[in-house]
Amino acid sequence: MTSASFAELDALxxxxxxxxxxAKAREQRDVSFFWSVFKHLPDSDEASALDGAPNSVGPTIDEAVALWRELTGHHYGEQEPLLRAAFIDYLQR
Known part of the structure; x- marks a missing residue:
């Protein structure tokens, strides 16, 4: 499977x-990726209070992000460029 080019990913x-x-991080069980993203989300201190078993980190992270987005009007705020870069970098590895 070939990875998408930077231009293709940046257009998304x-x-x-x-x-x-x-999806890639869940498949690879890459907790460190989720943690790195989680640390850059606004209000990550409140979101880190969510409790979940280690084997359910994907759904827990998805739920935390969904909750955060719902509470903040569905925007990534000032962190969006950083998060976009992190997502693109991760997908190209």
């Missing part, structure tokens, strides 16, 4: 990038 919306990166 941030939410599409997130979905693809999260």
């Amino acid at each position: 919306e941030t939410e599409q990038l997130r979905e693809r990166a999260f």
Whole structure:
């Protein structure tokens, strides 16, 4: 499977990038990727209070991001460029 080019990934919306990166990280059980993204989300201190078993980190992270987006009007705010870059970088590895 060939990875998408930077231009192809950069043309996607941030939410599409997130979905693809999260799917890849769940498949690879890459907790460190989720943690790195989680640390850059606004209000990550409140979101980190969510409790979940280690084997359910994908759904827990998805739920935390969904909750955060719902509470903040569905925007990534000032962190969007950083998160887009992280998603694209991860998808190209």
